[in-house]
Amino acid sequence: MEQLLKKHQRLEINGLLLTIGVTVAIAIGGMIEIIPPLFIRSSVPAEPGVKPYSALELAGRDIYIREGCSGCHSQMIRPFHWEAVRFGRDDNDENVYSTAGEYVYDRPFLWGSKRTGPDLWRESDLRNAEWHYRHFKDPTMQGEMAYSTHPAYPWLYEKRIDVEEIVRSMEVLDLFGTYAGQNAVYISRARAELEGKREIDGMVAYMMKLGRDRRESIDGLRKEKKLTVQE
Structure with a gap:
């Protein structure tokens, strides 16, 4: 010793x-x-119905990161009653709380840690595309939201999406198995999907993606259960 x-x-x-x-x-x-x-493809399986981002949604996500939106908005609803009431539909709805399987295609994660603005993980449940097109141009919504501290983003309505940049991003994501070997199919769709699109189109598409896949999956399961009961 x-x-x-x-x-x-x-x-x-x-x-x-x-x-x-x-x-x-x-x-x-x-x-x-x-x-x-x-060497592990994924330690967390994707939630049923959760799909990779389309080219337009991915473009919007990149713009979201570029503009620093995660500095004011979180993307994670914790399993607490007040979180569900504030950011979801209701706390009895299993679609409200965030789950690990919803983030399998997020690189990087955008959970955030500050809520100057609301959490956006269920944004597609709360507001439609038209609302977002108006809001990014005029956050006060012509006086309807005079208290808003959200900045305006007029350049998003003018600047076109860089198609080749998004295609390169998709190629890199495919290295992590995001498109499960179907990268060629996604890229062929990407060029047509992004042609002539402005950055605001991508941003709104991304907003409408948040929460949509899981909601549609759960709504589909409920419909199946209802039909089974009726039979």
């Missing part, structure tokens, strides 16, 4: 040895944490 303590003391007083030892320990721990997930 005494010899072990002496060896440890020698390590502590020798800066070079201590640095090497710490570096080796961090490297081993890092490899154990980082390498295994690289």
Whole structure:
């Protein structure tokens, strides 16, 4: 025991040895944490009905990130009553709370940690596309929301979406298995989908994507259950 303590003391007083030892320990721990997930397709399965972003929705998401929207908006509804009341339809609806399987195609995650504005993860349940087209141009909605601190984004109505940039983004996402080997199909659709589109079209499409897949899946299951009961 005494010899072990002496060896440890020698390590502590020798800066070079201590640095090497710490570096080796961090490297081993890092490899154990980082390498295994690289060979796992997905540790969290996608929620039923959740689909990858279309080209237009992906363009809108990139614009959302570029404009720093996650600095004021979160995208995660926690399992608390007041969260459901504030950002969802009602707390008895299983579509309200966020689940891990809804985020499998999000790279990076945009959960956020500040709510200067409302949470947007169920935005498609609350407001329609027309509302967003008006809101991004005039956040006060001609006086209807005079209290709004949301900035206007007039340039989104003028600037065209860079088609090739979005195609490159889709190619990178496919490296992570986002399109499950159907990247060529998605890209062929992308060019037609984005042709002549403005950035505001992408942003609104992204807003209408948030929460839609899971809601449609749950509504479909409810319809099936109702038909089964009737039979």
